[in-house]
Amino acid sequence: MRYQAINNDLFIENRKNFMAQMRPSSLAVFNSNDIYPTGADSTMPFQQDKNIFYLSGVDQDQSILVLFPDAPKPEHREILFLTETNEHIAVWEGEKLDKEKALEASGVKTVYWLKDFKKVFHELMAQCDTIYINTNEHYRANVETETREARFNKWVTEAYPAHQRAKSNPILQRLRAVKHSLELEVMQAACKITEKGFKRILDFVKPGVWEYEIEAEFMHEFLRNRSRGFAYTPIVASGNNANVLHYIENKAQCKAGELILLDVGAEYANYSSDMSRTIPVSGKFTKRQKEVYNSVNKVKDLATQLLVPGADWTEYHKEVGKLMTSELLDLKLLDKADVQNENPEWPAYKKYFMHGTSHNIGLDTHDYGLLYEPLKANMVFTVEPGIYIPDEGFGIRLEDDVVIQEQGEPFNLMADIPIEADEIEDLMNK
Known part of the structure; x- marks a missing residue:
């Protein structure tokens, strides 16, 4: 990105504060925004979902953040899933974050490629009772387009109906309102x-x-x-x-x-x-x-x-x-x-x-x-x-x-x- 990188201490503390308010045996998921089409092969410039940015500092499409503070494996308490970068992507779109650069931006040590998401996520869901889903509940929100987050919420509800669900939004409303x-x-x-x-x-x-x-x-x-x-x-x-x-x-x-x-x-x-x-x-x-x-x-x-x-x-x-x-x-x-x-x-x-x-x-x-x-x-x-x-x-x-x-x-x-x-x-x- 063209802006000066933000110290990842911000995102580390934001995740810590969010996880401190989660229920026992629960995980939370945050998805990046889509790149929205305008017609033919044209798209709007990408703008990251503000919640995943607030918690990770990752400014890239097709990104997922999972927070699971009670995960049995310590390395699974914070996970980023990113598109695997390669030479073709680097030539046509510009290089994506690799695992080292993702750690530098976010402070998240565990990074998996997006192709492994469902396999890893299924393991995590077997270890928790509650999933926090991210919904836009701003008092002025009027959303007619189905977002990447909304599609994920629909999928996870159908795929894991026995899990309890909680809302990330009330926690985020309080945390994001008070600035670091x-x-x-x-x-x-x-x-x-x-x-x-x-x-x-x-x-x-x-x-x-x-x-x-x-x-x-x-x-x-x-x-x-x-x-x-x-x-x-x-x-x-x-x-x-x-x-x-x-x-x-x-x-x-x-x-x-x-x-x-x-x-x-x-x-x-x-x-x-x-x-x-x-x-x-x-x-x-x-x-x-x-x-x-x-x-x-x-x-x-x-x-x-x-x-x-x-x-x-x-x-x-x-x-x-x-x-x-x-x-x-x-x-x-x-x-x-x-x-x-x-x-x-x-x-x-x-x-x-x-x-x-x-x-x-x-x-x-x-x-x-x-x-x-x-x-x-x-x-x-x-x-x-x-x-x-x-x-x-x-x-x-x-x-x-x-x-x-x-x-x-x-x-x-x-x-x-x-x-x-x-x-x-x-x-x-x-």
Whole structure:
């Protein structure tokens, strides 16, 4: 892979923490993602399943990880199954991991070739009572494609009906939500690449540029800094396009006097960054644009201070709603009657700020995390309030990625990315 290898201490500790929560006499299986076809002989670029990567660091298709902490044979407590590399594969696709390189990446000492999986797996299943299966239970998941993991789960249920089954997901949700220091280093690297992209486009934007040209400038900077590209489909939304929350066409020409809402983030080593900034096409905000911009920035700063260990997710969003309501009253977008007569199920502020303020971020842009449990130190969240005013032709969203600390305010991984309105203007007009 093009990124700097991650110290395998991370994956060794992740496996240790996962296995500590498994039932006695149980094993767990994790499969890589498929390479998905697009038509004829074309495929999408491979992206590894985040759970097998989290537990092994292996970034290769057709990989399987088996964890069996109570295995009678010590060498079977952690096993990787990989495609056997050969000269033909090396010439046509590039060399795959051999056993030595797999150990170096993952810290797993036992590596078998994939052709031996069913024989070895049958031996293991005869020695255990429970199998942990890996399912995607993210609260926003909407999966219509049958994954390699889903096919395996179907097969193992039919082939071994007498075994008890358990879910890996609740363990992974808790483990992945709290970041290791090595993960934070990688996420900081992703944010630094995003910073470089943003500073690049501040020199580039002017009236007449097209949204897709701005997208291209980001991609150029991301690729030259060892990123695979965007962590998610980028939003480059000028003028009223910013009032479409998931505008991804990026096809309009940017006009003088408009604002551009940018929601972009670099991927690095499978980890995501997620940034939103809003900048003036002409290099200067109007008085009204700056007024709204500063209100959004104020809410972002105050909301960030609420992300502390022990905080309740639902109450956090209620408090942010109060902060936003106060700003909307000051901006004359709401009046007291709007607030007094609001529907508690859809408060008045939702007319101008209709999405959530924060989400977990990590290996996935919308990362794992059980939102009904209190927040903990070393969880990483976005903070992304916005105000959207179609009648005035602009929308503003500002977003940083922050790490909850044991004491004090969260640490902002994007602290070096310009955000103050005056600084944005100065950089665009230098």
